Amino acid sequence: MADFDVIVVGAGYAGTVAAYELAKAGKSVLVVERGNYAGAKNMTGGRIYSHSLKKVFPNFEQDSPVERRITHERISLMDPEANFTIDFTSKALKQEGQDSYSVLSAVYDQWLAEQAENAGAEIIYGIPVEDLIMEGDSVKGVIAGEDSLTAEITILADGVNSLLTAKAVGAKKPKPSEIAVGVKELIELPSGVIEDRFLCNPGEGAAWLFAGDATHGHIGGGFMYTNKDSISLGLVATISDLVGATRPIYQMMEDFKKHPAVAPLVRGGKVVEYSGHMVSEGGYAMVPKLVTNGCMITGDAAMLCMNLGYCVRGMDFAVASGQMAAQAAIEALDAGSVDEASLHRYVDLLENSFVLRELKQYRRFPHFMESTTRIFKEYPAMVKEIMNSMFVVDGKPADPLKKKIMDPVKEVGVTTVLKDAMGGMKAL
Amino acid sequence: MIDPIDVNVDEKLSLNRYEVDEENAHIRLKDEAECPNFQEEFDKLVIACPAALYRRDEEGRPSFDYAGCLECGTCRIICGDTILDYWRYPGPTMGVEYRWG
Ligand SMILES: Cc1cc2nc3c(=O)[nH]c(=O)nc-3n(C[C@H](O)[C@H](O)[C@H](O)COP(=O)(O)OP(=O)(O)OC[C@H]3O[C@@H](n4cnc5c(N)ncnc54)[C@H](O)[C@@H]3O)c2cc1C
Ligand code: SF4
Numbered sequence: 001m002a003d004f005d006v007i008v009v010g011a012g013y014a015g016t017v018a019a020y021e022l023a024k025a026g027k028s029v030l031v032v033e034r035g036n037y038a039g040a041k042n043m044t045g046g047r048i049y050s051h052s053l054k055k056v057f058p059n060f061e062q063d064s065p066v067e068r069r070i071t072h073e074r075i076s077l078m079d080p081e082a083n084f085t086i087d088f089t090s091k092a093l094k095q096e097g098q099d100s101y102s103v104l105s106a107v108y109d110q111w112l113a114e115q116a117e118n119a120g121a122e123i124i125y126g127i128p129v130e131d132l133i134m135e136g137d138s139v140k141g142v143i144a145g146e147d148s149l150t151a152e153i154t155i156l157a158d159g160v161n162s163l164l165t166a167k168a169v170g171a172k173k174p175k176p177s178e179i180a181v182g183v184k185e186l187i188e189l190p191s192g193v194i195e196d197r198f199l200c201n202p203g204e205g206a207a208w209l210f211a212g213d214a215t216h217g218h219i220g221g222g223f224m225y226t227n228k229d230s231i232s233l234g235l236v237a238t239i240s241d242l243v244g245a246t247r248p249i250y251q252m253m254e255d256f257k258k259h260p261a262v263a264p265l266v267r268g269g270k271v272v273e274y275s276g277h278m279v280s281e282g283g284y285a286m287v288p289k290l291v292t293n294g295c296m297i298t299g300d301a302a303m304l305c306m307n308l309g310y311c312v313r314g315m316d317f318a319v320a321s322g323q324m325a326a327q328a329a330i331e332a333l334d335a336g337s338v339d340e341a342s343l344h345r346y347v348d349l350l351e352n353s354f355v356l357r358e359l360k361q362y363r364r365f366p367h368f369m370e371s372t373t374r375i376f377k378e379y380p381a382m383v384k385e386i387m388n389s390m391f392v393v394d395g396k397p398a399d400p401l402k403k404k405i406m407d408p409v410k411e412v413g414v415t416t417v418l419k420d421a422m423g424g425m426k427a428l
Numbered sequence: 429m430i431d432p433i434d435v436n437v438d439e440k441l442s443l444n445r446y447e448v449d450e451e452n453a454h455i456r457l458k459d460e461a462e463c464p465n466f467q468e469e470f471d472k473l474v475i476a477c478p479a480a481l482y483r484r485d486e487e488g489r490p491s492f493d494y495a496g497c498l499e500c501g502t503c504r505i506i507c508g509d510t511i512l513d514y515w516r517y518p519g520p521t522m523g524v525e526y527r528w529g
Contacts (some may be wrong), residue, residue, distance in 0.1 A: 036521055041499060043529045106529030126521040145520055161501030163517070172506060181502040183478040185440070186528050193460035230528070239505055247431045250480050254435035273528050274440035276478035276498035278505070 006031045006329055007142055007151035008121075009129045009164060010084050011038035012105070013048075013318035014299025014325075015157030016112035017056055021326030023119035026191035027333060030151070031113070031121055032144050034128035037294055041276040042159070043184055045223050045232060048108075049100045050157030050312065052354075057115070064111050066101035068205030072198065075310050076261065078212035078222070083261035083385035087199075092253050102225045103315070104186070129158070131166050138293035138339075139168055147319070153294055153329045153339050157322060160278045160300040165341055168295050171288035176239035177370060178282030180307070181218055183253050184234030187269035191229045198226050199263050209310060212380035214256045219369060219376060221309065224265070230416040231266055233257060236279055236307070238370070270380050279314070280305045282364035290350070291343040296325045304355055308365060308428070309375070317355055324349040368427035372420050374412065382408045382417075430474060430484075437480035448495045449522040451468045455494050455503065456513040466490075469511045473503050497523055 006022050007014045011033035022029045035041040047070050051058050060066070071093050072368070076085040093099060113123055133141040133148055141150035156164055160179070162183075165171035191202070198206040205226030214222030220237035235253050242249060256262060277369035280286060286303040290296065306313045328346035332338045350356045369375070385408035389399065398404075409417055460466045470490045473482035479498050483491050497518075504515035517523070 034517055036525060039529050040525045041523070104528040106526040109529070128517040128520070161499075161504070174509060176505055179505055181500060183477055183480060226469060233441065237476075239476060239502060242476050243506060245431055245475055248475045248480065249478050250437045250440075251431065251433050251435055253478075271440065272443060273526060274437075274443055274498075275526055275529065276500040276502070278501050 002141065002150040002152050004028045004149065004151040005333055006030075006153045006155060007032065007149055008303070009142060010157040010159055011035070011113050011123060012042055012109055012157060012159055012299060013112065013315050014301070014322035015155070016116050017098075017319050017322035018155050018157060018298060018326045018329075019116040019121040020056065020112070021124070021323055022121050022329060023116060023121040025326070025330045027330065029116075029121040030149065031116065031123040032127060032129050032142060033123060033125050034150075036118055036126045037110055038113035038123070038125075039106035042109055042263070043103040043182070043277040044103065044105045044314045044315060045182075045225055045234070046315065046427060047100045047102050048315040048319075049223055052316040052323070054097055056319060056323055061096075061101075065107050068102045069198070070100045070102060071204040071205045072206035074206055074208040076208065076210045077380040077383050078210045078214050078259065079380040079384040080213045080262065082387065083259070084378075084380070084383045084387060085140060085261075087422070090360050095102055100207070102207070102227050104227060104232070109386065113193070129164065132164060134167070139295035152333060153330065153343070155296050155298060155320075155325050156301045156349060157298045158281050158301050158398055160303070160305070162301040165288055165297055165301055169289040169297060171297075174280060174282065174286060174303070175240070176243065177238065178280065178286050180236045180238045180279045180281050181242065181249060182236045182277050182279050183235055183249055184232055184275050185257070185271050186232055186273040186275075187231045187266050188229060188272050189231060189266070189269045194226050200226065209312075210256075211258065211309060212369065212376055214252070215376065216245065216247055216252055216255070217377035218242055219373060222262075223312070224262070230272070231269065233262070233266060241373075279307060279312070281307045281366055283366045284356075285366070286357040287356075287359065290347050291340055293340045294338050296328065296343055296346050298322050298325045304359065306359060306362060308362060309369065315367050320353060320407070321350060322356075324353070326393060339368070362428065364427040367424055372423060374416070374420060378412050382412050385411070430471070438496070443477055443527040445527065446495065447522050447525070449519055452519060453494045454516045454518040454523070455497065457492055458492070458511050458513045463511045466511050469507050472506050476502050476506060478502070
């Protein structure tokens, strides 16, 4: 007899949701988390899309510590001396079940962990799982600290920098081109100031992504999310491209914060935390084998994350995969078989849901981003030129609008622009 | 070449809570002499480590201090197979602790 029906490694979004569902179904569950509390080691952008969370916690909007409902979507093309922004707001963004909320991981993960514990899951904190107990190619439990703990099923929810998936399913270490490093500052400001600066109603907020000079022309971008009384400001940069930069990421972060389009938004704010975390960006091609005998891989550990430039998603994937792994585990335990074939039900569930469908649909996008570096330099400059020629009035006779627009486009090359636009369309 | 730096990252790190394991380094570099590409690889870490823990002094000598690590894993991805001797998570209850995340 194993010590537990299920051991979950990691108390992030995926692990806590899996543990909650399993405990609710009456299974014995142990979560092992290396942080001294859930979320202690975690950082996100970020905003969580509600659709998958709502399936687990139908009243999460009232019950959980979400920060603000995101009602403004902003995207900017940032040039060193200009910034072009699109601001979109819509009733559809506020509709229950398709809306999204800013969150802070260390706060939110603790709430999720509390739900799992209240449902009957046990969690031990402050101990990293160092190794897996293997019998042939079957996972039989974990080794943490002095203890060997056995389980019928082990769920790996240990995040993007998993040191365990290699042993469990032979996952390869991500390549620097498949992964980005993120850095973030949490900047405190009074909630009223945030609402005024971001043009939002009380309780509502903005998500804002920047391409271009945020990373000084390197692949990646800046982000800004409004929380209740703080702003999450940060950068994400693809590692393979970043290492060729002449400026370290922490200096890029500082430059971004001082950019004339950003500085007034965070003026007077107090920085209270500085964090770093990786984001998987390789898309579907990076997803490892998801099950083996006695083991399933969920969330970021399974690279279930998507960065489309205008939209970053990992939390809703983590929640859904945690829930589906729990469902597959419950069925397998009830049927008395936890081998790979039985647990393959988890993969079927993922394939029939948005998780693997969307990752497959967008599988060409990572390559498009990587090969279209003009998005980060030439296009912000082109847009700046067009806008300058439209809005700068200096008393000299003006060119016709067509020329104003076409001259900067010609500088990049008309066919190049068209090709990139087509390429982007196809990848999406 | 690395551009001039005008930001004090140590000040930012000091905002975080840490329990530093003074006895055990959770990340260790190999000996410079052992690695033919040491300098080139090290420079990548200087650029990409968000905590600025890989540094060069005025004479260009490399140094690394694991205290202050944000445990992001970036240096493992870049140099795990080259100039890093090992990369582990810090031991029980050790390392960085985010209050907000
Ligand atoms: C800068 C940045 C911006 C982002 N923005 C967004 C966004 O706006 N929207 C969005 O949806 N997603 C965003 N993401 C992605 C999102 O944060 C992740 O997809 C999500 O957190 C994954 O959840 P998870 O539960 O799989 O992993 P995590 O939340 O990383 O949890 C993994 C857990 O496992 C623990 N652990 C690891 N190893 C061990 C071990 N050996 N033993 C014990 N415990 C271990 C960790 O301490 C951690 O608690 C962003 C990510 C970053 C870095
Ligand atoms: S894990 Fe991240 S913060 Fe720590 S030394 Fe490596 S790159 Fe720097």
